[in-house]
Amino acid sequence: MIDLDIHLAAIVAGDADAFARWLAGAEQPVRLSLASFAAVVDAEAVLQEALLRVWQVAPRFVADGGANGLLRLAVRIARNLAVSELRRTRTRPVEPRDLEDHHAVRPTPSDPMLRAAIVECRDKLPAKPREAFDARTGGGGEKDDLALATALGMRLNTFLQNFARARKLLAECLHKRGILVDQELGA
Amino acid sequence: MTAEETDLLIEQVAAAHRPRATDELRYHPAWHDLDAAGRTRAYERARAVRPLEAALDPDGLSTTARAVLARIRG
Numbered sequence: 001m002i003d004l005d006i007h008l009a010a011i012v013a014g015d016a017d018a019f020a021r022w023l024a025g026a027e028q029p030v031r032l033s034l035a036s037f038a039a040v041v042d043a044e045a046v047l048q049e050a051l052l053r054v055w056q057v058a059p060r061f062v063a064d065g066g067a068n069g070l071l072r073l074a075v076r077i078a079r080n081l082a083v084s085e086l087r088r089t090r091t092r093p094v095e096p097r098d099l100e101d102h103h104a105v106r107p108t109p110s111d112p113m114l115r116a117a118i119v120e121c122r123d124k125l126p127a128k129p130r131e132a133f134d135a136r137t138g139g140g141g142e143k144d145d146l147a148l149a150t151a152l153g154m155r156l157n158t159f160l161q162n163f164a165r166a167r168k169l170l171a172e173c174l175h176k177r178g179i180l181v182d183q184e185l186g187a
Numbered sequence: 188m189t190a191e192e193t194d195l196l197i198e199q200v201a202a203a204h205r206p207r208a209t210d211e212l213r214y215h216p217a218w219h220d221l222d223a224a225g226r227t228r229a230y231e232r233a234r235a236v237r238p239l240e241a242a243l244d245p246d247g248l249s250t251t252a253r254a255v256l257a258r259i260r261g
Contacts (some may be wrong), residue, residue, distance in 0.1 A: 141254030
């Protein structure tokens, strides 16, 4: 099993590049730990805030000797933050399962063959859907969709429709290559 | 709200961009316009799209990771 704590010493020393390498494997398992909260909190906002807090507390983190200690801490921070949001917004009562430990913590491995297939499928996208897809992917989450659409000379709805088309075409292309894709990718 | 309008809201909420937080979390504005089913679908769509973004990034980072790093690096 991958142990993302190989990056821990550098992260504790304040190395943001090491934190980026940790993030590459840690983001998806932390996101998955928020699944049960998705209907009642903005999971993306909670996730980003939790990952930021991991960076802030990492210098004080004390490893327990087990693998992926910082990832396990990240999951606890994310779920505690989601519970705090539940209490703040009173969207629904906090349930006992919200407070239980989330044990399914497994880093995401990189897959070069899958990456090559995704790149090939992306390169086959028609011009407008690809523009929208590349704008959001290349934008790194810094600009909102309206700003991205305006930069491309598109209306917001046109931009979103093009992005959705790109997503569906990518799902179709990957499916044709025998790659299992998440149902929501092609929805 | 039509199904198409709902889907466009889901597409927006599934993006990584969030307003910069100050003292409390800042939700995507469109998140509030979705019902529970729509919010769950937005989460699932983000979960499905982020691995593609990471695969296309030279450092293996999704837009979520890039957004977090942008806040760290100021």
